[in-house]
Amino acid sequence: MSLKYVEEFRDGALAKQIIKKILAVSKKPLRLMEVCGTHTTSIFRHGIRSVLPKNITLLSGPGCPVCVTAQKDIDTFIHLCKQDDVIITTFGDLIRVPGSGSTLGKEKAEGADVRVVYSVFDAVHIARENKDKQVIFCAVGFETTTPTIAAGILTAAAEHIRNFCIHPANKLTPPALAALMETDGIHIDGFILPGHVSVITGTHAYKDTFEKYQIPSVIAGFEPVDILNAILMLIEQNEHNTPGLQNAYPRAVSDLGNIKAQKITSQVFEPCDAVWRGIGSIPSSGMALKKEFHPFNATKKFNIQAIDTPEPAGCACGKILMGLKNPTQCALYKKKCTPMTPVGPCMVSSEGACAAFYRYN
Amino acid sequence: MNTEKILLDHGSGGKISHALFADLILPLFDNPELSCQDDGAILDFEPGRLAFSTDSYVVDPIFFPGGNIGDLAVNGTINDIAMCGAVPKVISAGLILEEGFLLKDLKIILESMASGAKKAGVKIVTGDTKVVPKGKADKIFINTSGIGILPSGIHVSGNNAKPGDQIILSGTLADHGIAVLTAREGLSFESDIQTDSAALNTMTRQIIESGCDVHVFRDPTRGGLGTTLNEIAVQSKVGIKIYEPSLPIKGSVQGVCELLGFDPLYIANEGKLICFTSKQDAQKTLEIIQKNEFGKDAAIIGEVTHTDPGVVLLQTAIGGVRLVDMLTGEQLPRIC
Structure with a gap:
């Protein structure tokens, strides 16, 4: 296996040219x-903040899937793992996220059968191999993750695997951007739009938000040259007062996106209102299973009432996710909340703003 | 032997235990000290300083591309001794076996231990075998301890890094951790990535015998290069700066790390060392390492600084600077 299109976009000389241009513009x-x-x-790993001029501030938005998963969903996962004869399957990052009283990791140590998987298909396979157990997949993630989860459900349905289900907590990106723009006190001069999500959705998914708010927006890849280039484009749009929706990741993102993935998603899921950690409910920003797939919904299968738990006192994850605070402005940061003893999810996930600040700053 | 399994009787100390030792272990590890079959090995060392180390091996899976738990158990302890600047001489081997473990697998592992020790010029002079009921251990755990002799005048230690020192890494990063990961159940990668497990005592001996001014040897195993450099920065109360473009890493390893969101700085190595030398001896030391069979990809990756004691910084390819912290918990795969 060798990676194409990585070395080229980590080229130090090319990056330095873009930085020079940023400083000039x-x-x-x-x-x-x-x-x-x-x-x-990626911004932290490549030291991008340290090469930008002082007048450019980068804010980390609500795009870490673990960070935006509501406390009530974490508590539901934990509640489900305590049921008899269940196997909980989850992406690794969720294991350490604190619910209101425990974590999946702590429950595992107490004897719950919690298994880290790399794909929903691993969970389907575990269900195939363990007919006497109910296998529950903790479904979190954005447009990138949802199509494979839908495909997993379609596979389970086709094979009549009745001991497999999910707790759906998947989310959509464009409604969150619109909700951010409507929030009091928000000051954002441009969005670096997600590359992976846009591969699935295509550029057109952001057109409504862009047309309504006229905010400079650039879709970016993940290598330093990609990100620096997107930052340069956003600076130019701002300096010239020419807001636009631009695609700086054309090697992967098309205007219409991955139609097949979109179709699989809409076959299984439909939009619903969803609670985002620290932000609250955002209309049509979640993904619910369509009625014909309700047998795969863990909440219905186990007849679980909605768990409504408050978020931990003092945790500023919500404000951080909206760009209203940076991690160092949270009273718990590096005191009560560290990667060893995380209070909020932004300190747990490898992609969380607080964890990145802690690790790289 | 194909279907024969380890029974609780193999650890009973009775006839079956003795047969396991006499028929399988002794012929493979063959040496006079072990053949005596006393309660302990009698060793004849010149007076002087010794290095003594122990480590336990519980890797899962026990077989992975390019090696197995037996290679690791022997090479790991040999390397711990070698990183003290000592010449490893003897090691012990304690086996904890799970009832039902396949005898043919045990044979493969013991053969790897024997050949690893032989290649490194080290004898396995004493040992122990215990069997625990099924489910009370995971197939096989191995503890090895080792003793080495320190040449006079050698003082290498994690406390000895000095501002101005150059840091040499003996080869590519993260091969072992990624090889083990790709062999784990549930991760069906096809790749050519193999463990780098190797005994590095010849390399350290060659460096020491050259007279180069070496201050620190360390093998970046668990926690990877990032964690090991942090340990040295704290121990020596110095700053460390490394250069991203200089870090050797295979394209395939980088690819898996990118896919799963791992930072190769925190992935385990089992056949690499880092060596801190004075600036004037750095190039000579590098050339010695590069001539060794396990050091052809060696590179100077950084230096020790006066500033920021206890802190490791990385200068990125784009000219940025960021902190390299210690690893917190196990690295987990990302979601998207």
């Missing part, structure tokens, strides 16, 4: 938000 103080958690990690 940038005059106004600007607050640019990278929406995606993978961008946050």
